[in-house]
Amino acid sequence: MATFTRDAAVRLILVRLARLGQELGKPVLAQADEQTRLFGEASPLDSIGLVTLMADLEDDIHQAAGVWVTIADEKAMSRLTSPFRRVGLLADHIVELVATAQT
Amino acid sequence: MPVAIITGSSRGLGRALAESLLADGWTVHGFARSPQTLAHPHFQAHAVDVGQESSVQAAVTTVLAAGRIDLLINNAGAASMNALLLTPAATAEALMRVNYLGTLHCLQAVGKVMVRQRAGLVVNLTTVVVPLSLAGEAAYVASKAAVEALTKVAAAELQSQGVRVNAVGLGPVDTDLTRAVGADKLHTLNRRIGRPQGTTLAEAVAFIAQEWRTPSLATGSIRYLGELT
Numbered sequence: 585m586a587t588f589t590r591d592a593a594v595r596l597i598l599v600r601l602a603r604l605g606q607e608l609g610k611p612v613l614a615q616a617d618e619q620t621r622l623f624g625e626a627s628p629l630d631s632i633g634l635v636t637l638m639a640d641l642e643d644d645i646h647q648a649a650g651v652w653v654t655i656a657d658e659k660a661m662s663r664l665t666s667p668f669r670r671v672g673l674l675a676d677h678i679v680e681l682v683a684t685a686q687t
Numbered sequence: 688m689p690v691a692i693i694t695g696s697s698r699g700l701g702r703a704l705a706e707s708l709l710a711d712g713w714t715v716h717g718f719a720r721s722p723q724t725l726a727h728p729h730f731q732a733h734a735v736d737v738g739q740e741s742s743v744q745a746a747v748t749t750v751l752a753a754g755r756i757d758l759l760i761n762n763a764g765a766a767s768m769n770a771l772l773l774t775p776a777a778t779a780e781a782l783m784r785v786n787y788l789g790t791l792h793c794l795q796a797v798g799k800v801m802v803r804q805r806a807g808l809v810v811n812l813t814t815v816v817v818p819l820s821l822a823g824e825a826a827y828v829a830s831k832a833a834v835e836a837l838t839k840v841a842a843a844e845l846q847s848q849g850v851r852v853n854a855v856g857l858g859p860v861d862t863d864l865t866r867a868v869g870a871d872k873l874h875t876l877n878r879r880i881g882r883p884q885g886t887t888l889a890e891a892v893a894f895i896a897q898e899w900r901t902p903s904l905a906t907g908s909i910r911y912l913g914e915l916t
Contacts, residue, residue, distance in 0.1 A: 632844060632847055632848070635802065635844075636802055636848055639799045639800075639802040639803050640802075640803055642799065642803075643803050652748055654744075
């Protein structure tokens with residue numbers, strides 16, 4: 585099975601954010617980058633938007649990497665630095681999840 | 688062809704609901720711990736313990752491989768009649784695991800799929816004994832009250848993504864399960880909900896089926912069969 589790279593994870597997140605931006609009427613999401621905040625006051629997403637992003641991404645990951653992962657798993661929720669804070673951190677988390685699921 | 692998952696589908700109300708959905712042209716996936724004997728080209732049985740998150744997750748992944756999920760009916764449940772001060776902790780825990788956690792596990796796994804689809808309907812089974820605060824069923828009432836609370840919160844959270852979550856509450860339905868309960872107890876409860884004649888399986892199914900046959904029903908609603916005063 586091919587390695588699922590960090591670049592691939594970032595791309596998935598940014599594409600999904602852009603689509604979500606269209607759906608939610610928040611075009612600013614199309615300009616997201618690795619530093620974009622995914623929750624909190626500085627984020628363009630509300631809590632439901634973040635949940636929707638996670639659900640959509642799990643499907644995208646399945647399409648791209650052939651494995652189902654749960655992005656908001658207990659390990660992620662208990663980390664000191666939340667993987668959901670920024671796009672880049674989420675990409676790191678996804679790469680880790682996919683690698684674990686593929687082994 | 689729309690796709691439904693129904694839990695507790697091996698017998699009684701769950702099986703009757705599965706048959707009703709099949710008659711309405713649905714593809715039905717039945718989740719149950721016990722062996723399932725329903726034979727129909729559009730019915731698929733899955734061995735699932737709803738109290739175990741991993742068991743639910745694996746089964747939902749299997750269902751999803753064939754496409755989408757339009758309807759989830761959280762029917763699996765357990766009941767126990769005990770006076771509050773005599774209810775063993777293990778009984779209370781078991782009821783909470785099946786009734787509340789079972790519903791939660793299925794709602795989480797399927798809810799995520801429905802959010803992706805931006806559409807779906809979840810129907811949770813509750814009971815009239817919640818609004819009646821029926822004495823002698825503290826643990827059961829509490830576990831179903833938790834299901835009702837979960838229903839309202841889930842409806843509020845998922846509404847913007849096109850997912851409706853409702854609950855329906857029944858009194859005693861004429862099944863093997865209730866036939867083991869004393870007739871006088873059943874009669875008293877049936878009278879309290881304005882249904883002295885009781886509720887047949889067909890009546891219960893028809894009441895629940897309004898959920899998928901009437902898409903205009905509001906989300907977050909809890910409907911009871913009977914007159915609660």
